[in-house]
Amino acid sequence: MTTPTEVTRPHGRVRIDSYLDGGGERSLADDVLDGLTRPFKELPPKHFYDARGAELFDRICELPEYYPTRTERAILRERADEIAAETGAAELVELGSGTAAKTRVLLDALESAGTLRRYIPLDVTESMVRMSAETLVREYPDLAVHGVVGDFERHLNEVPEPLGPRIVAFLGGTIGNFPPGSRRRFLRQIARLLGPEDFLLMGTDLVKDPGVLEAAYDDAQGVTAEFNRNVLHVLNRELDADFDPEGFEHVALFDERHEWIEMRLRARRAQTATVRALDMTVDFDAGEELRTEISAKFTLERATGDLAAAGLELVHWLTDADEMFALSLSRLRG
Ligand code: AVJ
Secondary structure (H helix, E strand, O other): OOOOOEEEOOOOOEEEEEOOOOHHHHHHHHHHHHHOOOOOOEOOHHHHOOHHHHHHHHHHHHOOOOOHHHHHHHHHHHHHHHHHHHHOOOEEEEEOOOOOOOHHHHHHHHHHHOOOOEEEEEEOOHHHHHHHHHHHHHHOOOOEEEEEEOOOOOOHHHOOOOOOOEEEEEOOOHHHHOOHHHHHHHHHHHHOOOOOOOEEEEEEEEOOOHHHHHHHOOOOOOHHHHHHHHHHHHHHHHOOEOOOHHHEEEEEEEEOOOOEEEEEEEEOOOEEEEEHHHOEEEEEOOOOEEEEEEEEOEOHHHHHHHHHHOOEEEEEEEEOOOOOEEEEEEEEOO
């Protein structure tokens, strides 16, 4: 348990603990050192999300080709009352809460059921945690919000002790960003937040026609391409680098063997970038690719297997009529 760098109580029902202390920048530097010196260059997708990246991601969620967000929201709307009844949850812990747009659907259902007491958003973007906390306490007069500003890969231990039965929500399909081994390891860490009365509610995008998948990650307006290149803008700013984002082409393809989408940046020509903060140069051959994201797509079997590996058992598998996306409700295996 580390000490939060800052604790604020703007008024009785909001508390925000911040655990970001420069560790984030260190992790960017480490990821660049590791990832850009490998024979197959790679950066983890978490570095997309500076303010501009978060904004571009919000625009992606509105695109006609990008079905996951609206499909997940529709499933939630359809099934929230059932989830509330089944779980009787007093609190909602949300990992990667962002703007907390879909959260309201769950909070409404838990409030109507009369069980809701507390919301615990965990996100790396401090402004988002603060904004959603302040908005939500105004909208829900009996709700306490205990925000945790942190990285869900490093700060799960900082989630406060439960006040009662809880739902841990990990929405959007973000679990698909982890490669298979670390996905199961991460699910085991999440499982440690659960007691015998608690549930995990997780969103997973489903395996489907490759054309539909690839369009979702390569939209006609080029918003996803800009989102992909944004990681280079982040490196330029944070590490005093000089990558030319326009020197790279956006690539999105479905790897059928691994059942995941890969996003890559492909060098349009041979080029060298300097990363001054790390005193390193990075050479690209013409056509060389840098992998920036995997986004795994799931079947019921894959989801069940991953949950089981973390000691969790599936309670409900909730999908839309076209089986585009699924929400799984699971709990510790009894
Ligand atoms: C936020 C990780 C769920 O993988 O679909 C959207 C991110 N990348 N378009 C996803 C993303 C390209 C998104 N997740």
